[in-house]
Amino acid sequence: MRILIVGAGIGGTILANLLARRLREDLRRGGVTLTVLSASPSHLYQPGLLYVALGEMSPAELYRDERELLDPLVRFEVDPVTDFMLDAKKVATRSGAVHDYDLLVIATGSRTVPEEVPGLAGNAHSFYTEDAALRMCRAVQAFDGGKVVIVMGVPHKCPMAPLEMTFLLHEQFVRRGIERRVDMLYTYPVGRLHSIENVARWAAVEFDRRGIRSETFFNLAEVDGANRLVRSEEGSVVEYDLLIAIPPHHGAPEIERAGLGARGWIPTHRRHLTMQGQDDVYVIGDTTNLPISKAGSTARFQAELLCHNIAARVRGCSMTRSYDGKVFCFIETGRGRASYASFNYDEPPEPPSPSRSIQMLKTLYHRMYWASLKGLP
Amino acid sequence: MAPDGTVIDARGSFCPGPLMELIAVLKYARVGDALVVLSTDAGSAREIPEWLRKVGQQHVRTSEHDGVWCIALRKVK
Numbered sequence: 001m002r003i004l005i006v007g008a009g010i011g012g013t014i015l016a017n018l019l020a021r022r023l024r025e026d027l028r029r030g031g032v033t034l035t036v037l038s039a040s041p042s043h044l045y046q047p048g049l050l051y052v053a054l055g056e057m058s059p060a061e062l063y064r065d066e067r068e069l070l071d072p073l074v075r076f077e078v079d080p081v082t083d084f085m086l087d088a089k090k091v092a093t094r095s096g097a098v099h100d101y102d103l104l105v106i107a108t109g110s111r112t113v114p115e116e117v118p119g120l121a122g123n124a125h126s127f128y129t130e131d132a133a134l135r136m137c138r139a140v141q142a143f144d145g146g147k148v149v150i151v152m153g154v155p156h157k158c159p160m161a162p163l164e165m166t167f168l169l170h171e172q173f174v175r176r177g178i179e180r181r182v183d184m185l186y187t188y189p190v191g192r193l194h195s196i197e198n199v200a201r202w203a204a205v206e207f208d209r210r211g212i213r214s215e216t217f218f219n220l221a222e223v224d225g226a227n228r229l230v231r232s233e234e235g236s237v238v239e240y241d242l243l244i245a246i247p248p249h250h251g252a253p254e255i256e257r258a259g260l261g262a263r264g265w266i267p268t269h270r271r272h273l274t275m276q277g278q279d280d281v282y283v284i285g286d287t288t289n290l291p292i293s294k295a296g297s298t299a300r301f302q303a304e305l306l307c308h309n310i311a312a313r314v315r316g317c318s319m320t321r322s323y324d325g326k327v328f329c330f331i332e333t334g335r336g337r338a339s340y341a342s343f344n345y346d347e348p349p350e351p352p353s354p355s356r357s358i359q360m361l362k363t364l365y366h367r368m369y370w371a372s373l374k375g376l377p
Numbered sequence: 378m379a380p381d382g383t384v385i386d387a388r389g390s391f392c393p394g395p396l397m398e399l400i401a402v403l404k405y406a407r408v409g410d411a412l413v414v415l416s417t418d419a420g421s422a423r424e425i426p427e428w429l430r431k432v433g434q435q436h437v438r439t440s441e442h443d444g445v446w447c448i449a450l451r452k453v454k
């Protein structure tokens with residue numbers, strides 16, 4: 001049985017390590033092979049980019065060598081997939097190699113596409129890639145007062161990042177003593193401050209307390225850089241001096257080119273995590289089209305489930321488990337406090353009041369990230 | 378009865394939620410396309426038509442069956 005995982009981010013790495021542990025004997029004997037193909041030799045701890053943009057972490061702290069993170073029984077190649085030939089059960093890679101598989105897992109994540117909004121690239125700062133976060137850091141350091149506008153495209157990964165960035169930026173302005181010269185406007189695409197109602201309610205109170213203004217039902221239409229204006233689909237126009245954007249996202253371009261899913265989002269069975277119509281292809285993490293948060297925790301829960309189901313298939317056992325839509329996200333609320341949202345398809349999130357102890361857990365999670373990629377038993 | 382148009386299955390979506398799922402798809406639909414959002418969130422049956430009005434798109438009808446709301450719409454511009 002040849003298992004091929006494409007993508008070595010959170011989902012791909014955890015799944016490979018869990019499977020290596022579960023199928024150790026089969027892998028040693030050679031009855032099963034487990035190969036991971038990725039676009040990069042290193043693994044980026046993406047949540048750290050938030051702190052790079054704020055000047056609190058350096059990019060060097062966020063990278064590890066992917067080979068070191070993977071179990072030695074996993075074959076790892078830095079050779080991105082350029083084509084998926086699902087009918088023939090093969091993928092082709094940039095080097096010209098062709099890999100056959102019996103089971104394929106696609107975990108190629110998502111990426112920002114600022115060019116989807118006219119004027120966004122070049123006029124807005126972002127923190128979703130290393131380069132963007134470094135540029136944003138310089139812009140924030142140089143900013144000495146004026147209008148800060150926070151905007152976001154849809155869909156975007158990490159639904160908590162926009163609020164977290166807003167609170168942390170405000171905190172930095174207070175620390176630097178410039179908050180009286182700063183007018184902050186947070187915008188959001190739907191009719192409240194966050195998709196999760198409780199989070200939205202709580203954010204409204206915290207915004208009032210800090211004097212942060214907000215506008216809801218604000219979907220990015222275009223940015224007029226010459227006049228420093230942002231227009232929304234809903235007809236609103238706002239002025240900015242410093243524009244912070246979470247650009248809209250797409251999946252990997254190779255997914256779309258191969259016709260696996262529009263804009264790189266792969267139609268995925270919400271319970272089995274198989275690609276629709278393809279029993280031998282699984283999809284996890286950001287690149288699914290499932291209506292749940294694109295977050296590291298989502299990829300992690302899905303990897304745990306798939307490990308069980310793939311191991312069952314290898315052993316010829318039909319006892320598979322069903323994904324319940326589980327997501328867990330910490331929410332950094334500033335002033336040394338944090339909360340969290342935990343939910344699935346059936347149970348709504350009910351974030352507890354922000355506290356220092358949850359913040360401590362979040363810090364611990366930062367520190368535990370690399371260890372947790374090994375796959376907790 | 379099968380819904381008429383592209384189906385956005387947002388059942389069980391608390392975050393990002395049915396409206397955000399719709400926004401992500403509507404942008405790339407063609408003018409004249411019919412879309413249907415399936416949602417288990419009562420709030421979205423109110424919020425989606427409200428947003429469609431704001432952006433000048435057409436809300437066709439909303440129905441509910443066994444706790445699933447079916448919000449039909451058309452991209453008109």
Ligand SMILES: Cc1cc2nc3c(=O)[nH]c(=O)nc-3n(C[C@H](O)[C@H](O)[C@H](O)COP(=O)(O)OP(=O)(O)OC[C@H]3O[C@@H](n4cnc5c(N)ncnc54)[C@H](O)[C@@H]3O)c2cc1C
Pocket residue numbers: 006007008009010011012037038039040046047048049050079080081082107108109110127128129157158161252254284285286287294295296297298299328329330
């Ligand atoms: C600023 C920021 C803050 C965040 N904060 C949090 C947080 O606090 N909590 C949380 O849970 N999530 C957070 N996230 C989101 C989280 O990082 C992602 O949702 C998560 O990494 C998705 O996992 P994934 O495995 O699907 O994709 P990724 O981890 O993005 O990995 C994708 C992998 O696919 C590879 N790849 C891409 N194309 C190809 C190809 N053609 N061939 C082979 N390989 C390919 C890439 O090299 C990469 O290894 C944050 C993200 C950002 C940007």
